[in-house]
Amino acid sequence: MATRVLQQVRGLRLVGYDDLHITVSLGVATSQSNDSQESLLQRADRALYQAKQQGRDQVCTQD
Structure with missing residues (x-):
């Protein structure tokens, strides 16, 4: 699902800004049996920062 969101955002164009490309970085984590909401x-936050550090406009997972 995160990859689909990434692809949809990549396809967006703002009216009047043909040369402006919108990007998104996503961090994804799968809930484990011992997870709290905080953990x-x-x-997911660590995965997001990993995506940003690796050049942005991508999905990273942290499991």
């Missing part, structure tokens, strides 16, 4: 969000 799940922390892993």
Whole structure:
């Protein structure tokens, strides 16, 4: 699903800004049986920062 969101955002164009490309970086984590909301969000946040550090406009997972 995250990859689909990434592809949809890549296809967006703003009216009047033909040379402006919109990008998105996504961090994804799968809930584990021992996860709290906080630990799940922390892993997703780490994945997001990994995506940004690796050049942005991508999906990274943290499991």
